[in-house]
Amino acid sequence: MPPTMAGAERWKRDPIRYLMFALIASFFVWYYNFSQSAQRLLPDINPRSVLQPEPGRLHIVVTGGAGFIGSHAAMVLTQAGHAVTVLDNLSRGNAGALRTLRDMTPARRFRFLRVDLGERGAVCAALQRVRPRPDLVMHFAAVAYVGESMRDPLQYYKNVTVNTVNVLDCMAAAGIKQLVYSSTCAVYGNPESLPVTEATPPKPINPYGQSKLMAEEVIRWYARSQPDFKSIILRYFNVYGSDPAGRLGEYPRPELRAQARISGACMDAALGLVPSLTVKGTKHPTKDGTCVRDYIHVMDLISAHVAGMGRLANPPPLYNIGTGRGVSVKEFVDACKKVTGRNIQVIYQEEARPGDYAEVWSDVAKINNELGWRANYTDIEEGLRHAWNWRLEHPDGY
């Protein structure tokens, strides 16, 4: 028998090797279940407390408050004296962000209820039960990956459009009449001219953008039928950065790494959690062939929400939230490499990601003029430094 065949025969007969293989496999199964249950096991926080905003402040329901943007919103709102009830099903986002919020906030100002917005009965029960009656809902919860929406469009129409119907329906049942809605520049698709104004015709080219546009339409029609309902629709460009004080950050959970947005993916590569960073699409008709985006710092985004809360109206006003400046993905990655100081292996792949548009950046004149809001963090390296500092302190996430 040739030596390799003999080796293979010995391997097959050796029970110790089978045992080791089984042990290693069970470790991975255990680790997967452990990391999943860390999200699932978080109990509701202050489920029955009567929350107490500071005088003159509101009780605000934040859907998706375990996520990147929703957690930063909950932090800013509670620090301004508002009381916040987070509704989240922890399908994405991080239980650790909620623990951080709980620990930094007076007990009567923060609550978390684990609720899936797809379960209308549970959403209505939560909105009707919480005390005091909420004044306003900030609706962030969604699934939000372009590529995933191309592969699984129904998930997007359900979780983005149908769940917005559920939220409105339950707001009506609970007598809540104010809404701030998270929309996206993905509704514009590949615009014919730049920068994108609020009057640019929306022409989404992926189910994510389409499902958000449909949710916007649901809100507009609902508002027509309810004269005392007030809302605002905010279309965000590409959100990055994190709390400059380092309390919260952006941590896409490991199972979402394959879809990760450029900032998270770059930090994952810098930390060695993935071997390289792949940039998809190098033949776009842009300055360097990669996509061009308008990167808005998460703290600026939230300050726009705070400004917007004072301007709710019927019909809902619409604002773009961006910086007014286009930055290519290559420029963003170069800045990320510089900030992390790590030797990140970047693989530039010619084939574009399905559903991606070449370039968008916003015209921010309307929000500047009408809300007096403008972005403060316009230096990409500074914003990336906030994100990187948090990731360095939390290499394994929350």
Ligand SMILES: NC(=O)c1ccc[n+]([C@@H]2O[C@H](COP(=O)([O-])OP(=O)(O)OC[C@H]3O[C@@H](n4cnc5c(N)ncnc54)[C@H](O)[C@@H]3O)[C@@H](O)[C@H]2O)c1
């Ligand atoms: N991140 C961006 O660049 C960006 C850009 C434009 C618009 N947006 C919008 O901002 C919002 C927040 O995005 P993010 O980046 O924080 O995403 P995220 O995935 O970090 O947070 C979303 C949160 O919603 C929760 N959620 C999802 N489905 C739910 C359901 N059915 N019931 C209850 N909770 C549910 C998740 O568990 C998660 O905590 C989304 O509406 C997204 O479309 C984000």
